[in-house]
Amino acid sequence: MTFLQSLSDEVAALTERLGPSVLHVRALNGSRHGLTNGSGVLVSPDGYALTNSHVVHGAVGIEADLHDGRTLLCDLVGEDPATDLALLRVHAYDGLPHATVGDSNALRVGDFVLAIGSPFGLARTVTLGIVSALGRTLRSPSGRAIEGVIQTDAPLNPGNSGGPLVDGGPGSGSPPRRCSSRSAWSASSASPPRAASPCAASRRRAPPRRRPCAPTTWW
Numbered sequence: 001m002t003f004l005q006s007l008s009d010e011v012a013a014l015t016e017r018l019g020p021s022v023l024h025v026r027a028l029n030g031s032r033h034g035l036t037n038g039s040g041v042l043v044s045p046d047g048y049a050l051t052n053s054h055v056v057h058g059a060v061g062i063e064a065d066l067h068d069g070r071t072l073l074c075d076l077v078g079e080d081p082a083t084d085l086a087l088l089r090v091h092a093y094d095g096l097p098h099a100t101v102g103d104s105n106a107l108r109v110g111d112f113v114l115a116i117g118s119p120f121g122l123a124r125t126v127t128l129g130i131v132s133a134l135g136r137t138l139r140s141p142s143g144r145a146i147e148g149v150i151q152t153d154a155p156l157n158p159g160n161s162g163g164p165l166v167d168g169g170p171g172s173g174s175p176p177r178r179c180s181s182r183s184a185w186s187a188s189s190a191s192p193p194r195a196a197s198p199c200a201a202s203r204r205r206a207p208p209r210r211r212p213c214a215p216t217t218w219w
Contacts, residue, residue: 007112010168014114015126018166020067020097023090024118025051025074025162027059039117039163040064040088042098047090050101051162053079054141056086064090065123067097082144086162099164104150107131107167115154117163129154131167 023040038055042048049064056062062074072091079086090096111131119125133151140146152165 010112011114011126011128014166014168015116018099018114018164019116019124019126021099022067022116022118022124022163023049023051024065024121024123025055025088026063026065027056028061029058030060037118037121037159038161039159041116041162041164042090042096043101044098045096046094047092047096048077049074049088049090051086051088053081053084053086055162056088057081057141062088064088065118066090066092067124081142082140083146084140099166102167104134104148107134107150109133111167113152113154113165113167115152115156115160115163115165117156117160119157119159121159125160127155 021042023042025038025040027036027038029036036055036059038051040049040051040055043050056076057079059076062076063071064074065071070092074091075089077087077089109131113129113131115127115129116124129152131150132153134148136149136151138146138149150165154165
């Protein structure tokens with residue numbers, strides 16, 4: 001089997017396995033009177049999902065499109081603008097397809113990775129790249145430095161924010177973010193799953209805040 005055929009088979013298998021866990025997230029922003037499109041990834045069968053804080057921050061209503069065509073309301077369980085991470089709870093029965101948050105310590109520069117998300121509202125779009133560097137530092141929207149950021153050249157566009165970055169394991173990274181145009185290097189980046197773990201653990205402590213939002217087809 002050729003290298004390209006082997007790579008194609010692996011990419012197709014990862015996409016088939018993880019694609020159903022990826023969400024298209026829409027947040028109705030009360031202060032700006034606009035709709036923010038982003039992505040998310042289910043990390044438990046009972047509807048908990050990770051996304052980026054800047055996708056849902058200040059939202060008066062949040063909803064998510066599932067792989068099976070359903071549009072469901074979401075609770076914002078908690079968020080940490082300093083690390084640009086947020087935890088959602090999708091209103092659905094147990095048994096949802098979900099990804100496993102991986103360990104970025106196992107990543108190597110040069111590893112192939114996939115980014116899955118909803119750029120420009122195009123749900124479950126897949127792009128391929130490599131880990132370009134590890135241990136980068138970026139500024140969060142709040143101005144705080146986020147350490148241990150994964151740099152990748154996998155193409156990302158508006159709407160990818162909050163979607164997973166994955167390698168050959170169950171899941172190599174949590175919500176990817178596009179680098180600021182002020183960055184010295186033109187690439188994409190992802191918060192390491194080490195940062196996501198405390199956020200995910202908070203679902204056992206923090207009561208959900210209901211964010212009702214009527215289903216919409218806006219982009």
